[in-house]
Amino acid sequence: MGTIRVGVIGCGGIAGHHLKVLKSEALAKSDAKVTAFCDVDRERAVARRKEFGTGSELATTDYIELLDSGDMDAVAICTPHPFHPEAAIAAFERGIHVLLEKPVAITAADARHINEAHGRSKSVYTVHFQNRHTPMYRWVKRQIDAGLLGPLHKANILWNASYRPQSYYDSGTWRGTWLNEGGGVMMNQCPHDLDIFCWWLGLPKTVDARIWLGRCHEIEVEDEILALATFEGGGIAVINSTTCDYPGSARWDIVGDNGSVVVDGASVKALRNEVSLSSYTKNNKDIWAPPKTGPVEADFADCKGPVASESVWLNFLAAIRGIEPVFMDGEEGTMSVELANAIIASGFLGRPVELPVDEAMYDHVLAELRAGKSGAALSPQKRKK
Numbered sequence: 001m002g003t004i005r006v007g008v009i010g011c012g013g014i015a016g017h018h019l020k021v022l023k024s025e026a027l028a029k030s031d032a033k034v035t036a037f038c039d040v041d042r043e044r045a046v047a048r049r050k051e052f053g054t055g056s057e058l059a060t061t062d063y064i065e066l067l068d069s070g071d072m073d074a075v076a077i078c079t080p081h082p083f084h085p086e087a088a089i090a091a092f093e094r095g096i097h098v099l100l101e102k103p104v105a106i107t108a109a110d111a112r113h114i115n116e117a118h119g120r121s122k123s124v125y126t127v128h129f130q131n132r133h134t135p136m137y138r139w140v141k142r143q144i145d146a147g148l149l150g151p152l153h154k155a156n157i158l159w160n161a162s163y164r165p166q167s168y169y170d171s172g173t174w175r176g177t178w179l180n181e182g183g184g185v186m187m188n189q190c191p192h193d194l195d196i197f198c199w200w201l202g203l204p205k206t207v208d209a210r211i212w213l214g215r216c217h218e219i220e221v222e223d224e225i226l227a228l229a230t231f232e233g234g235g236i237a238v239i240n241s242t243t244c245d246y247p248g249s250a251r252w253d254i255v256g257d258n259g260s261v262v263v264d265g266a267s268v269k270a271l272r273n274e275v276s277l278s279s280y281t282k283n284n285k286d287i288w289a290p291p292k293t294g295p296v297e298a299d300f301a302d303c304k305g306p307v308a309s310e311s312v313w314l315n316f317l318a319a320i321r322g323i324e325p326v327f328m329d330g331e332e333g334t335m336s337v338e339l340a341n342a343i344i345a346s347g348f349l350g351r352p353v354e355l356p357v358d359e360a361m362y363d364h365v366l367a368e369l370r371a372g373k374s375g376a377a378l379s380p381q382k383r384k385k
Contacts, residue, residue, distance in 0.1 A: 315327045344369075
């Protein structure tokens with residue numbers, strides 16, 4: 001296969017990031033070329049063409065025109081996420097390879113529809129979950145797969161490093177609304193965290209959550225959540241996430257029967273138990289002695305590579321050429337949407353929600369939220385009473 005021709009749908013800020021990656025030194029030998037630009041604002045598409053093209057590429061406001069142009073083998077979909085399903089499905093129907101921004105959709109049902117269209121095609125599909133390509137996260141995944149944790153006991157997770165001022169929400173009419181954003185911290189700030197959660201631990205069995213609508217912002221959607229997830233086998237995870245706090249923490253404390261791992265910002269610490277916790281708890285006769293553990297060296301040498309986003313593109317292009325399998329199968333993008341839906345639904349209904357999420361139930365919850373109802377969710381007005 002010769003040059004891989006790439007189209008871009010949505011020419012806003014995140015598209016600029018992808019276009020810079022495609023022009024980077026790391027991708028210089030990838031033989032990929034951007035051949036078409038699309039945005040609802042034609043001037044923005046033309047500006048991106050001027051910045052990253054030769055000036056002769058297609059610039060249009062019609063994504064169907066772009067997909068039908070015959071000028072591309074692959075497309076990067078960088079629109080606001082409510083439009084992701086429509087654009088991705090149309091691309092798959094035309095046999096075009098898709099790199100999709102996160103989250104893949106607002107609802108698990110829409111994510112499933114994307115997967116079904118992908119299944120009917122022969123296209124390569126990946127999602128820009130670049131954290132999966134980060135050496136530290138890859139190292140933790142390898143340790144978990146190798147049995148470092150064993151059966152999960154408990155995870156305490158803080159995703160509180162995404163503070164946003166009110167001006168952030170005011171910067172776009174689509175932000176902070178159920179109609180156009182489909183959620184708040186779960187849909188916008190935490191998809192990467194939700195993806196890593198599912199990648200490392202899998203989908204939980206149930207979620208019992210509380211969500212706060214506009215706790216410290218003038219928005220419709222949730223800007224803080226607190227959730228308790230339970231897993232098959234009895235493991236639990238406690239998740240807190242907010243855009244209200246500064247400074248905030250990004251921290252994972254995960255304890256399993258065989259060992260533990262702590263990820264705190266850019267650092268990681270792992271310990272392996274000499275005896276499993278379940279055996280030690282049952283059989284140890286010293287009432288004060290903790291179990292003995294040993295450190296696990298965090299060696300990222302065989303996980304290192306290009307910057308995460310560059311790694312996503314290099315793998316995507318290599319998968320198109322049939323050189324290597326796609327690292328992040330796009331169909332796995334449904335998991336993070338599923339978990340986000342479960343947390344929002346549980347907070348609205350005021351009760352635990354089972355996974356996989358009942359799609360009809362979530363459609364009803366989202367319709368109620370879009371109609372201005374809060375259900376059991378907490379809002380500033382309720383909190384003041």
